[in-house]
Amino acid sequence: MYRTDTLERPWQDHADVGEASPDARFTDVVLNRRSVRRYLPEQPPLATINRLLEMAVTAPSAHNRQPWRFVVIRSYQEKARLAKAMGDKLERDRMADNDDPVDIKNDVARSFARITGAPTLILLCVTMAEMDSYRDADRSRHEFCMATQSVAMAGQNIMLAAQASGLSSCWMCAPMFCPTLVQTTLNLPEDWVPQGMLTVGYPANTGKPFVRKPIQDVVVYLDEAPHATSQ
Numbered sequence: 001m002y003r004t005d006t007l008e009r010p011w012q013d014h015a016d017v018g019e020a021s022p023d024a025r026f027t028d029v030v031l032n033r034r035s036v037r038r039y040l041p042e043q044p045p046l047a048t049i050n051r052l053l054e055m056a057v058t059a060p061s062a063h064n065r066q067p068w069r070f071v072v073i074r075s076y077q078e079k080a081r082l083a084k085a086m087g088d089k090l091e092r093d094r095m096a097d098n099d100d101p102v103d104i105k106n107d108v109a110r111s112f113a114r115i116t117g118a119p120t121l122i123l124l125c126v127t128m129a130e131m132d133s134y135r136d137a138d139r140s141r142h143e144f145c146m147a148t149q150s151v152a153m154a155g156q157n158i159m160l161a162a163q164a165s166g167l168s169s170c171w172m173c174a175p176m177f178c179p180t181l182v183q184t185t186l187n188l189p190e191d192w193v194p195q196g197m198l199t200v201g202y203p204a205n206t207g208k209p210f211v212r213k214p215i216q217d218v219v220v221y222l223d224e225a226p227h228a229t230s231q
């Protein structure tokens with residue numbers, strides 16, 4: 001069961017308080033952020049983008065090693081080069097899956113338009129250079145997971161800071177599916193492994209409707225049992 005009616009959101013009251021307390025401002029930013037996939041052509045000022053990155057690096061990280069790395073792409077040529085390389089790979093993969101060539105062509109074109117149509121791209125990478133090393137695969141995997149969790153937290157900070165600055169954003173997972181290709185195309189250091197990419201710009205629409213599972217479907221409370229005499 002999904003709830004799409006914002007009026008039914010039990011936490012909405014907090015966003016509706018008139019005079020903005022710090023909490024109300026935060027709630028407003030969190031509640032109103034939507035993934036936006038179409039932007040106005042105007043480029044956000046570099047100072048604003050840098051402010052988003054400053055917010056990104058305040059995120060918590062495993063061992064405080066800050067394993068995030070960012071690539072800011074604002075040049076159309078670089079965006080187009082990346083979009084073309086990723087589109088070619090998408091086409092190869094989908095052809096190997098025997099997908100309908102017309103669908104593939106449309107998807108590749110849509111992906112190119114989305115990447116080149118975003119004023120700013122922020123590629124989110126993880127580096128394991130300063131993370132702990134283990135001899136066994138299990139702990140190595142967990143360490144890598146902690147690093148990528150840290151990068152995701154930085155990414156969320158960027159998205160919220162963008163929202164607070166009048167910008168919108170959307171996370172694109174595609175670079176994660178072709179990390180080496182992205183590294184080569186953008187000439188990145190070997191240890192900068194792409195995890196995702198944020199498109200950022202002034203929104204041209206409001207994004208898709210808000211859809212979330214009800215809280216009670218995703219939370220288990222392990223409360224103290226009510227005291228016998230208090231009932």
Ligand SMILES: Cc1cc2nc3c(=O)[nH]c(=O)nc-3n(C[C@H](O)[C@H](O)[C@H](O)COP(=O)(O)O)c2cc1C
Pocket residue numbers: 033034035036037170171172173174196207208210
């Ligand atoms: C890890 C991650 C990967 C995502 N990848 C994509 C993507 O490749 N393309 C896309 O259009 N949206 C992508 N999204 C955005 C989600 O579709 C979006 O957050 C979700 O539908 C909820 O909508 P909202 O962000 O507007 O609340 C991704 C989000 C996350 C967190």
